[in-house]
Amino acid sequence: MDYVGSRFPDFGPPGPPGRELTSAKIVVAGGFGVGKSTFIRTIVENDLLTMTALPPERAGLVTELVRIQFGRVWLDPGLALHLFVAPQWQDPRAGWNDVVRGAVGAVVLFDVMRPADSVDAMRYFEDHRIPYVLALNNVHASVRSDVKAIIRGMGIAPEVPVVNCDPRVRLSVRETLISLAEHAKLDRWRRRPGPDETTPLAPVC
Amino acid sequence: MSSAADAHRRRRRVESPAEQTFADLLNGFSLDSGRKRTRGASPVPEREATPVAPQEEKPVFEPSVPESPDASIVRAYAWTGGRTRSNINLEIETLVSANDQSRQSAGILQAEHQHVVELCRSPRSVAEVAALMRLPLGVVKVLLGDMAERGLVDVHQTASAGGVAPDLGLMERVLSGLRRL
Numbered sequence: 396m397d398y399v400g401s402r403f404p405d406f407g408p409p410g411p412p413g414r415e416l417t418s419a420k421i422v423v424a425g426g427f428g429v430g431k432s433t434f435i436r437t438i439v440e441n442d443l444l445t446m447t448a449l450p451p452e453r454a455g456l457v458t459e460l461v462r463i464q465f466g467r468v469w470l471d472p473g474l475a476l477h478l479f480v481a482p483q484w485q486d487p488r489a490g491w492n493d494v495v496r497g498a499v500g501a502v503v504l505f506d507v508m509r510p511a512d513s514v515d516a517m518r519y520f521e522d523h524r525i526p527y528v529l530a531l532n533n534v535h536a537s538v539r540s541d542v543k544a545i546i547r548g549m550g551i552a553p554e555v556p557v558v559n560c561d562p563r564v565r566l567s568v569r570e571t572l573i574s575l576a577e578h579a580k581l582d583r584w585r586r587r588p589g590p591d592e593t594t595p596l597a598p599v600c
Numbered sequence: 601m602s603s604a605a606d607a608h609r610r611r612r613r614v615e616s617p618a619e620q621t622f623a624d625l626l627n628g629f630s631l632d633s634g635r636k637r638t639r640g641a642s643p644v645p646e647r648e649a650t651p652v653a654p655q656e657e658k659p660v661f662e663p664s665v666p667e668s669p670d671a672s673i674v675r676a677y678a679w680t681g682g683r684t685r686s687n688i689n690l691e692i693e694t695l696v697s698a699n700d701q702s703r704q705s706a707g708i709l710q711a712e713h714q715h716v717v718e719l720c721r722s723p724r725s726v727a728e729v730a731a732l733m734r735l736p737l738g739v740v741k742v743l744l745g746d747m748a749e750r751g752l753v754d755v756h757q758t759a760s761a762g763g764v765a766p767d768l769g770l771m772e773r774v775l776s777g778l779r780r781l
Binding site for chain 2: 415416417418419420438444445446447448449460463465467468470471474475476477479493494496497499525569572573576577579580583584586587
């Protein structure tokens with residue numbers, strides 16, 4: 396079996412070896428076919444990898460593996476950013492906690508035609524106090540403000556950024572991630588003392 | 601899963617709600633749940649009668665015929681001794697890399713450890729190792745945890761170890777990194 400190489404180039408950190416390394420992650424969530432994988436592929440410029448995990452409630456059945464796609468990009472010589480596709484929402488706890496625990500934040504891709512899945516994801520992130528941005532999947536400019544008004548009317552927190560995003564366009568994906576990072580930073584700053592931290596999430600094996 | 605085992609689990613949840621965290625609750629559903637609780641009364645489901653790998657190092661013989669993915673997963677659980685937890689806290693994004701010791705002893709390592717050492721010549725995350733070795737996350741965490749304890753891989757610091765949100769310094773680093781992309 397050849398695990399090395401093939402399909403996934405060996406791009407190590409650009410810095411000198413021996414440098415202190417660390418990693419962070421961002422989660423990309425949303426309904427089926429809304430462009431989660433495309434979003435990540437656009438920014439990491441590589442094929443995504445697929446990892447498998449056993450969902451907790453089905454752990455006895457080896458065949459019932461949750462597949463989780465992800466990509467990785469080096470943000471500086473010592474910092475690897477991972478972008479994980481949140482597993483489909485049908486099985487809410489399956490694989491989510493391992494993916495979400497300790498994330499910088501989340502991007503919720505929002506398909507105007509199919510809002511339900513995205514709303515579930517938003518609720519999850521709000522419950523777990525994980526900063527997120529709402530990325531409208533390429534809503535036409537003429538109706539953008541109407542759509543934003545409707546979404547605001549659904550009762551999401553006023554500080555949550557709502558942006559327009561085309562997952563196929565690198566600049567657009569980059570802008571979305573930057574608005575998430577800015578929001579997450581602000582959110583972290585607001586909660587500096589942090590008397591009660593986020594509910595600790597259990598690992599999935 | 602037998603209904604007896606389910607009932608047993610439910611009883612446990614009711615018995616000690618205070619001392620059980622959400623983590624404990626979920627872990628109760630993990631692969632080795634039956635194994636942990638055999639002392640109680642619940643019958644062991646046949647599925648979990650996987651042979652446990654012996655503790656001493658034995659050469660692993662790779663079969664010449666290609667295995668189905670399921671078979672290799674079962675085998676993988678066998679050589680983790682059925683454990684699904686590791687002593688070392690590894691997040692899915694935690695980076696690990698091979699070190700001098702593992703490179704020097706590459707020839708005498710068991711096959712799975714050798715694969716990890718090859719993969720981690722440049723730093724890889726736990727998720728990448730799991731994806732590239734085509735093994736479930738839980739197995740890879742145990743494998744990497746063992747290797748880290750034996751000094752075969754270096755585990756790099758993760759920004760958010762333990763589920764705490766990353767600190768402001770890291771947030772700033774992520775932000776400026778994204779702006780440079």
